[in-house]
Amino acid sequence: MSLTIKSHFASPTYLSFTIKPSRFTGYNTKIRPNSIYHFNPLKLTYYQPKKMQAPVQYSPAPVIKSSLIEPDGGALVDLVVPEGERGAKTIEAESLPKVRLTKIDVEWVHVISEGWANPLKGFMREDEYLQSLHFNSLRLKDGSIVNMSLPIVLAIDDETKERIGSSSHVGLAGPDGDLVAILRSIEIYKHNKEERIARTWGTTAPGLPYVEEVIIPAGNCLIGGDLEVLKPIKYNDGLxxxxxxxxxxxxxxxxxxxxxxxxxxxxxxxxxxxxxxxxxxxxxxxxxxxxxxxxxxxxxxxxxxxxxxxxxxxxxxxxxxxxxxxxxxxxxxxxxxxxxxxxxxxxxxxxxxxxxxxxxxxxxxxxxxxxxxxxxxxxxxxxxxxxxxxxxxxxxxxxxxxxxxxxxxAYDIVAKKMAFFDPSRAKDFLFISGTKVTLDFSRIWWCFEASFFCNNLKYCAALHVKLKMLVIESSTVKGTRGTLAPRTLKVPAIKALALVKHGCTYAHALTTLIESTGLGSHLMRTYARTGENPPDGFMCPGGWEVLVKYYESLQAEEATQQPAAVSS
Known part of the structure; x- marks a missing residue:
């Protein structure tokens, strides 16, 4: 008689320990040190499963068909009314109290109706809103959790709330007045804007684009319910x-x-x-x-x-x-x-x-x-x-x-193409993207290198001054939609030098400086606005031509909006 214990691992092999009874002590499980290949009566045997492949160097992620990846909550929702029912649903929507949607509200109707927010079936009611706001997730009826980090809600003002009265359903009309959807089994609750902003953005500072555009002008109530979208959302913009x-x-x-x-x-x-x-x-x-x-x-x-x-x-x-x-x-x-x-x-x-x-x-x-x-x-x-x-x-x-x-x-000026940034040859790379000011990376490297050899933190201030001078020399980039101010560089510079002093490699500290400040040659919009070509290999010629035409059109538009000079 023997007892076999099989231990399975992530690899295609598993171990089987066979324990045989001892003549004197029954089951002997004592393993003698330094005799792993000879201990007896415990034998170690390898078994290769018949239907599994031979071991490989690493275990790759499982290969599965994309359609087999289940949407959150199971089947995808489709909240667009079938074509044969649209006439009757539209007539019903016309008879209901109306809620006028903004352009961005319609975008959210589009998102919900196609299942991007699956398993959400409409604008959030209060319980869903609170879960999203405080937990970044929703708990489903079966107890499972799905991620839902942004509240997807519809705001209404007090006048609309009074007009809805005791109705259980409302019709949703687009900015042009055309009916878009029916919202059923509605729930109206308070829209605490400050709490929503603070928990979503982590700040209530003025100037947040979505807050300024959507939340501040919105009403003081939120309305949730189940959506029935009367027809697929289309924008008729050629896209x-x-x-x-x-x-x-x-x-x-x-x-x-x-x-x-x-x-x-x-x-x-x-x-x-x-x-x-x-x-x-x-x-x-x-x-x-x-x-x-x-x-x-x-x-x-x-x-x-x-x-x-x-x-x-x-x-x-x-x-x-x-x-x-x-x-x-x-x-x-x-x-x-x-x-x-x-x-x-x-x-x-x-x-x-x-x-x-x-x-x-x-x-x-x-x-x-x-x-x-x-x-x-x-x-x-x-x-x-x-x-x-x-x-x-x-x-x-x-x-x-x-x-x-x-x-x-970044752009490799030696190879003349975009390549992955190599900190060991950082002077050979140029960062060209985004909207920030123009800086020459080799000069930044020199400033960083000069301060690297100094062991006193007071030189961090000197580094800050040098970097800031580079920003000022480059000037700010003036576009048609405002001026981009230079970034504050002192804290990232101190952080990078502190890393060096605490034993981090020079390259790691430099990379930290780059990533934490966004330093580099952020030239893309500057090049496009001035009509200057970027370095070879930065962007395909056809794509670059599209951007140049766009910025030329902006400049022409800006020129027509400027008041004519008054001669004295």
Whole structure:
């Protein structure tokens, strides 16, 4: 008689311990030190399962069909009324008290109706609102948790509330008065704006774009209920063919036989650094064992702040990136994500990731300061640039999504192309993107190097002065929508030097300085506004031409708005 204990591990092999009875003590489980291969009567035997492959160097992520990744809460909701019922539903909506929607409210109706916020079936009632606001998640009836980091709510004023009276349902009308939907089994509750702003953005500072545009002008009540959308939301702007629903995207992934889908969201034009990142991600997925990873290039298409490049310009630029072969059209799907942008940093990036789960993506690329922005009243970032990716790795309800932090890409002036930043040869790299001021990186390196050899923190102030002088020399970038002020550099400089003094490598400290200040040559908009070409290899020619035309049109528009000079 013997007792066999099988211990399973993550590898394709498992261990089986066979314990035989001893003549004197029954089951003998004593293991003598230094005799692991000869101990008796405990024998160690390896068994290879018949239907499992041989061991590999590492265990790749499981390869599963994209359509098999369940949406949050199970089946995708589809809240658009079937075509045969639309006539009757429209007549009913006309008889109900009306709530007038803003353009951004309609964007949220679009988001909810297609299942991006699955399993949400309408604007949040109070219980859902409080869970989202305080827990960044919703607990479903079966006890499971889904991520829901942004409250998706509809505000009404006191006059509308009185007009609704005791009605259980209301009709929702768009900005032009056309009926959009019915909201059923409604619940009206207080809209505590200060609490909502503080918990969503972590600050109540003035100047937050979504707050200024949406929340401050909104009414003092919120109305929740179940949506019935009378017909699919269309914008008739020439871009509706890009607005693929989660259901449509899943069908397209299946048509292309995708075994992995990696999503990349951006609200800026695509340069070759972005392309390098996306192509490198596909290479990594192929190395993990996937056969046909598909990229979902998913620009945000709802509300954005005034100085962001408009959606139509971005989509034209993205199409040129595919036409020029920077991204492979066979392995890339370009679609519009209809959500409005909050610029709420780590809180909002959870929403961006969660929505892509519902579309079938199992990998999500996240970078520095996702969904972030500069502080509206102080010269610093509103959020820590690393917190977004850290929060995504811990957020409740996002466990089935694989988070892929991306490496920093910059322009390699030696190779004359975009490449991943190498701190050991930092002087050879130029940072060209975004909206910040022009700085020469080699001079920043010199300033940092000069202070590196000094062991007194008073030299941090000298470094700060040198860096600030560079900013002033570069001047601020004046655009048609305002002037961009220089960033405060003293704290990041001190932080970088302190890292060196505490034993961190020179390269790590320098990288910290770069990432925490956004330093580098942020030249893209400056180049485009002045008509100057960027360095070769920064962006595909077709895409760059689109941006130049856009900024030329802005300058022409600005010129026509300037008052004529009065001669004396």
């Amino acid at each position: 509706d063919h890009y607005r693929l629903s989660p259901k449509q995207l899943r069908k397209e992934f299946d048509r292309r036989n995708a075994d992995a889908v990696f999503a990349f969201q951006l609200r800026n034009p695509v340069h070759n650094g972005h392309a390098l990142l996306m192509n490198d991600t596909r290479r990594r997925l192929l190395e993990m064992g996937f056969k046909n990873p598909i990229l979902l290039l998913h620009p945000l298409g709802g509300f954005t702040k005034a100085d962001d490049v408009p959606l139509d310009v971005r989509m034209e630029q993205h199409s040129k990136v595919l036409e020029d072969g920077v991204l492979d059209p066979e392995t890339t799907i370009v679609a519009i994500f209809p959500s409005p942008m909050h610029y709420a940093g780590p809180t909002e990036v959870q929403w961006h990731a969660k929505a892509r789960i519902n579309a079938g993506a199992n990998f999500y690329i996240v970078g520095r300061d996702p969904a972030g922005m500069g502080h509206p009243t102080e010269k610093r970032d509103l959020y820590d640039p690393d917190h977004g990716k850290k929060v995504l790795s811990m957020a409740p309800g996002l466990e089935k999504l694989n988070i892929l932090p991306f490496r920093v890409a």
